[in-house]
Amino acid sequence: MEERRITTEEQTEQMENENIQKEGQEKKFTQTDVDRIIKERLSRQKNSHAEEVSEANKAKEQELAGKETEIKQREARLNCKEYLIENELPTALLDVIDTSDSESFKEKTEKVMKIFGTRRQVAPLASTEPHMHNDAIASAFQNPAHRPKPFGYQGED
Numbered sequence: 755m756e757e758r759r760i761t762t763e764e765q766t767e768q769m770e771n772e773n774i775q776k777e778g779q780e781k782k783f784t785q786t787d788v789d790r791i792i793k794e795r796l797s798r799q800k801n802s803h804a805e806e807v808s809e810a811n812k813a814k815e816q817e818l819a820g821k822e823t824e825i826k827q828r829e830a831r832l833n834c835k836e837y838l839i840e841n842e843l844p845t846a847l848l849d850v851i852d853t854s855d856s857e858s859f860k861e862k863t864e865k866v867m868k869i870f871g872t873r874r875q876v877a878p879l880a881s882t883e884p885h886m887h888n889d890a891i892a893s894a895f896q897n898p899a900h901r902p903k904p905f906g907y908q909g910e911d
Contacts, residue, residue: 827854832858843867 833856851862
């Protein structure tokens with residue numbers, strides 16, 4: 755279509771140039787010629803302006819669509835994080851499991867937690883090593899006289 759406009763423009767300019775050359779330096783146009791030339795140029799200008807506006811609108815729509823998807827992703831990640839916090843699960847799962855869909859995230863998290871369970875840290879067991887009675891510190895605390903007194907309020911009775 756652009757080639758068509760260019761050829762129309764070129765034809766109009768060629769006709770104008772031919773008319774100028776035929777009659778010398780001065781060209782007299784009739785009112786219909788002037789009206790036709792003005793209409794052609796106005797229509798070209800309107801078409802080019804309409805195309806520029808439509809391209810600008812498309813660019814804005816694409817930008818808005820990109821922002822909208824970004825907001826949806828953030829919202830879904832936030833929902834997933836809230837789910838983990840409510841269920842007292844590690845938030846490190848956010849980096850491991852896809853957070854684009856909160857429902858599928860919940861299902862996958864439940865599967866992972868079934869597999870690995872909620873491993874709680876257990877207090878360490880007492881030492882299984884035999885006691886060395888030759889140790890000077892250990893032997894000092896074996897004497898009941900060296901045990902601390904229970905803490906309590908010592909008031910007047």
